[in-house]
Structure formats: C-alpha cells, structure tokens
Amino acid sequence: MSTATPIRDQALSVTAASLESVSKIYGAFAALRNVTAAFPAGSSTVILGENGAGKSTLLRTVAGLISPTRGRATAFGDLPLRQRHRIAYMSHSTMLYDELTAMENLSYFATLHRGEGCACVGSPEMALRAVGLDPALPRPVGQYSQGMRQRASLARVLQTDPELLLLDEPFSNLDVSSAGHLVDLLADFRTWPVPGGGRRTLILTTHQASLAEPLADRTLIMRQGQVIDLVTGSHG
C-alpha cells in the first residue's frame, strides 16, 4: 500500500498561508481592503492585477514584512515572522549586496538561515548551479546582467529550502527566454520533496499572465486592494 497519496491529500488540506479580513491602510490610501484568501499547501497561486492593485502588499503581508491594519495574516497557522524558517520571499529587487559575488552573498544568507557547521553547508553552491550560475564567478553581483541577478536572487531563496515561496514580479526586466527558464526552475522546485511529507507552496505576483500560466493552478485577480476573482484550474 502506497503512502504517497494520503500524504499528498493531507498536505493539500493544510493551509500554507491565509488572510482573514485583512486591510492595510497607508494614511488615506487603502492598499488592501478586507481581503480574505487561503493558500493551500502544495498549491501554486498566481496573483494578477494592475499597478496599485495590492499584489505586492498582499505578498509582503503573507511574508510578515508588513502587519495588517485590520484582520489577521497567518502562515502555517502561526504569525508569519515566527515561521520565517519555512518561508522565502523574493522581490523584484535582488535583495543581494552589489559589492559581493553571488557565492559570497549566498553563503552569508545561508549562515543566517542555518548557522555554521550544519549539514547544509555547500547548498549555496548547489543553488547557484541549479539556476545556471557558476559559483566560482569572481564578478560582484552589481556587474551581473538583469537576468543573472534575478537567477542569483532565486538561488538565494531556493537555498533556504522553503515550504512557502513568495515571488514578487519575478519576470520583471527579463526577456522571454530568461522568463521561460525561470518558470522551468520554479516548476522543478515544486517537485522537490519536503522533509516530513507535503509539497511546496508557491505564490507569485505578475503582470505577465501568459508567462506564469504553466505554473498556475489557482489564479487570484486583484483590483483596487480587493480580490475580485479566483480561478481554479491545473495547468502544470
């Protein structure tokens, strides 16, 4: 009797992240208005919307980088900041030091996530190879092309082995070929096994719906700080 199916069903029934009546107000501007959404574990959700629709605010709320003005955001049933070891967030900025090489950047963040002397030493190198970058490249990240920066940034989040991966406009400034490569990497990431069973959860925001389509098994559409539609359907 195989145990794979029950574990997968159990994983899908668990919510990786949820927002309950969340509003985020900056002065007189409401970036999020009473948003309620759940992101099941193992799902891949693409959030679409125009500029200012609240996509990034929603993602940053799930990451715990901003706290809601009203309502409650949780990740794995807890406050997102308490689950930081299970969550990774990639923004359209690289979130890397321009003066350091990709390997130096990744080694630095790996130490912050796991501490020195753990069994995961060497994962920065593996993560860089996985995204198609040479770990021995002596150039600092500031001298990389936009596509290389984006890949180095993705390697930074992948090396932390997150269960919940949040990507804010990952395809911005990428040409179609580089974006396609990124989609392949993310599709591969979803198949990585999670210790203790379950599957990886992916939430990404984008303007380019067509690029993200192969990844989307749920599409959330936002307008003016509100979720106006949720389309469910597997493309993967």
Added chain:
Amino acid sequence: MRYLSFVLTHLRKDLRLEWRSRDSINGMLFFVLLMVVVFSIAFDPAGYPSTTRQISGGVLWVGLLFASMTALNQSWTREQRNQVLEAQRMAPSPASALFVGKALANMIFVLVVEAVLAPIFVVFFNLHVLGNAWLLAAILPLGTWALVVNGTFFAALGLRARNRELLLPLILLPLSLPAVLMMVQATTGVLTAELDPIYLRSWITQLACYDIIYTTICILLFETVLNAE
C-alpha cells in the same frame, strides 16, 4: 556560541563590503583631517601650548563624533540598497546580532580613523602627553563604542525617515552629550596631567557604565526598530 557566530557573520560581511567600497573610512578620514587642519589654524597651537592642550580633547572627540555620523548613515544605506534589509528581516537569525555586528564594524572603522588621525593630531596640535598615556588605550575604545553603539541604533531608527541625514545628529548629539563630557574630561585629564587620578578613574568608570547601559538598551530594542513600519 550560535549567537556569536551570527554576530561574526554580520561583522565579516560589513568588513568585506567596506574593504571593497571604502566609502565609510574615506569619508570619515577626509572630514576629520580637514577639521584638524582648520582647528589647528584657528587656535595657533605653537603660540598657546597650554590652552591647546586644554581644548585638544574636546576637538578630538567632537571631530570624531561628527565624522562618525557620515559612516553611520552610510552603513545602513547599504542594507537598504536592493532591499537587502528585507532579506535580513526574513532570516530567522536574531535581529540583535545584525545590530551588534554592524556596531562592531563601525567601531573598527572609527578606530582605523583614530589610528591614522592620532600622529597627525599630535603634530598639528604640538601635543606632548603629560599624564599616563596608557590610559588612552582604555578611553579611546570606550569613547568610540559610546559613539557608535548609539549612532548605529539611531541610524537604524531613521532608516525609513525622509530626512535621515538630518535626523541622526538631531537625536544622537543630545544623547551623546554625557558620553562626550566623560570622554573629553578623561582625555584632557591624561593630556594635561592636571586631573586627580581618582577623578580620572571616575570618568573612565562612568564611561564604561554608559556603554553597558546603552548597549543593553539598544540590543533589547533593535528588533522592534528593525520591524517598525
């Protein structure tokens, strides 16, 4: 031990970044050297050696205080570029380790500036130390730590402010006044040998207490400051 390892990781990163850019040390050096030259011309040390000795402690520390502010703002600007600070906030390591690592890095930068400045200062101000010069080995690090620990903390506090370059001196200068008084009194006491050793030791002890109190407060509050919106 784990905490120390995080602190050293942050420290190594900051030292490496400074080694590659040299932004902080170069800025401080130019500022403080110009200040020494200007003050040496203004006060005529050769004509009034006794007066110069009396004021040299004050000139030294005020110069270092102003110079260190340029580096303190710079140290957090690096974290804001490319939103690296958000990656720091997402890391499960203790936030205070980032603060301690950065304060230690800033202290090293200021100590490097002091090491370059000391011989130039002695020459331009025509100084001869009349007291126990070895006491400066305690006063300089304690005084420097007093400047950088508060400076690093308040520079982080002003990170999201629009006029953070203005905000830092507005908060830091009044708060540093007691420390500046202790440093100047202790340094002048060593340079002139006119201060009773009991008082001299008292100023140094008070400076050490100031360091301990403010370091503790800054460490305890840093996570709140880092995650403030």
